[in-house]
Structures are given as C-alpha cells and as structure tokens.
Amino acid sequence: MNLGEGSVTRAELMGIIQGLQCAxxxxxxxxxxxxxxxxxxxLISSASSLHPHYQLVLQVRRLRERQWETEIEHVFREGNVAADFLASTGHSLPLGVHLISIPSPLLNFWLLYDLEGNQSPRLISSG
Structure with a gap:
C-alpha cells in the first residue's frame, strides 16, 4: 500500500485495517x-477519543468485533523481514492498495527466511 504523505503511525494503522479487511x-x-x-x-488497546488517529483506531476495533478471533501483536522489524520488504517496496508503487497474487523471487526469499525463524541482529544505540 502506498498512502503518500502522512505519519508512520497513520500508515501502520491503515495497514492493520487493510490486513484485517483482506483476511x-x-x-x-x-x-x-x-x-x-x-x-x-x-493505541488500539488504549487510545482515547481525543487522539488524532482515534477514527482509525475505531475502525480497527470495529473490525475486531466481528464474529472471528483476532490477535494483534508487536514484533520487531527484524523478526518479519518479508513485511519490512513489502513496506519498503510499497513506496515505489502508485497510491493505493496493491494485492500480490504471485510473489516475486525476492519476496519468496524473505518469506522463506522468516519461515525458517531467521532473525537479523538488532542494533541498539547507547546514546
């Protein structure tokens, strides 16, 4: 998905909405x-109506209220390299949502990398 300009948090919430809708x-x-x-x-668990992204949070909450079981988990970027690859690639696509029915060889590589439980080291700054 390419949303154009906006905050990272907005983009993440929009991605969560699109992912839940697609599922x-x-x-x-x-x-x-x-x-x-x-x-x-x-935000999904605790945002108040005063938060600037509250309407997006509300959409996520409404989607989760349907007759299904959903969990939303935080994982470090290094633990899901395929998703990070897709997010980076999305910036070069036209605005809007793009569904991939046949993954590219590079995406297949990253999917296999994640499936095997590989993780990249995480650099932590000390200052």
Whole structure:
C-alpha cells in the first residue's frame, strides 16, 4: 500500500485495517496480525477519543468485533523481514492498495527466511 504523505503511525494503522479487511474477505476467521509498530498496538488497546488517529483506531476495533478471533501483536522489524520488504517496496508503487497474487523471487526469499525463524541482529544505540 502506498498512502503518500502522512505519519508512520497513520500508515501502520491503515495497514492493520487493510490486513484485517483482506483476511475477513478471504474468509479467515482466526487471525494473528503482526506489526512492528508498538505505538499502533498500544493505541488500539488504549487510545482515547481525543487522539488524532482515534477514527482509525475505531475502525480497527470495529473490525475486531466481528464474529472471528483476532490477535494483534508487536514484533520487531527484524523478526518479519518479508513485511519490512513489502513496506519498503510499497513506496515505489502508485497510491493505493496493491494485492500480490504471485510473489516475486525476492519476496519468496524473505518469506522463506522468516519461515525458517531467521532473525537479523538488532542494533541498539547507547546514546
């Protein structure tokens, strides 16, 4: 998805909405959605109506109230390299949502990398 300009948190929430909508439309009734945005996960569970992204949070909450089981988890970017690859690639696509029915060889590589449980080291700054 390419949203154009906007905040990272807005983009993460929009991605969560699109992911949940897509899963529902595909008939998935038990889903675990992972995001590298801890802020988005926290907003979904605790945002007040005064928060600037409250309407997006409300959409996520309404989607989750349907007759299905959903979990939304925070994972570090290094634990889901395929999703990070897709997010980076999305910036070069036209505005809007793009569904991939046949993954590219590079995406297949990253999917296999994640499936095997590989993780990249996480650099932590000390200052």
């Amino acid at each position: 529902w439309e595909l008939g998935v009734r038990k889903a675990v959605l992972q995001t590298d945005s801890k802020a988005a996960v926290e």
